[in-house]
Amino acid sequence: MKSNKEGKKLKALREEKGLSLREVARRSGLSPANVSLIENGRANPTLASVRKILQVLGYTFSEFFGEDSKAMEKPVFYGKNMKYVQNGHRKYTFLLPRRRDIRVELLSEEWAVGDVSEMEELDCDVAGCVLEGGPIEIEVEGEGKWKIKAGDSFYIPAGYRHRGTNKGNIAANLLTCYYPPRY
DSSP states (O other): OOOHHHHHHHHHHHHHTTOOHHHHHHHHTOOHHHHHHHHTTOOOOOHHHHHHHHHHHTOOHHHHHSOBOOSOOOSOOOGGGOEEEEOSSEEEEEOSOBOTTOOSEEEEEEEOTTOBOOOEEOSSEEEEEEEESOOEEEEETTTEEEEEOTTOEEEEOTTOEEEEEEOSSSOEEEEEEEESOOO
């Protein structure tokens, strides 16, 4: 996300909420210097770091990087209109727009070789399927680790700390679904 535009947007949202840079840093578990670098577009933060800041500010990835659809309620969505966010290791494409009538969040994910996500606990269920690449190691804290390959799927209920690692020699592509949507 190394972009001055997104950094300025984060800073504007922080100021709109009346939060100091230090308060956002404290609540997100990041250093004030790191938050400042992100806001000024001089850092290439991980998606987990951006998510932490957005959680403090009360926003989701799709709210921050996407647009609220005002279009007529139609059942098809064209790739050229889809929004995405990425860092050096992972790319998320939002396959469905943010709309009141859509009750799930559906993403296409691309994980680089050796990509390891941070342990995270979501307040929504997450399910997914490895489409190609892998194997992917799914770790649920206190429960175990499992390797899954193309054609295999996973489901993690809300409240379980988990992470995924691409253990393969090529990039992995996954289809993931969140319920309820994080936006």
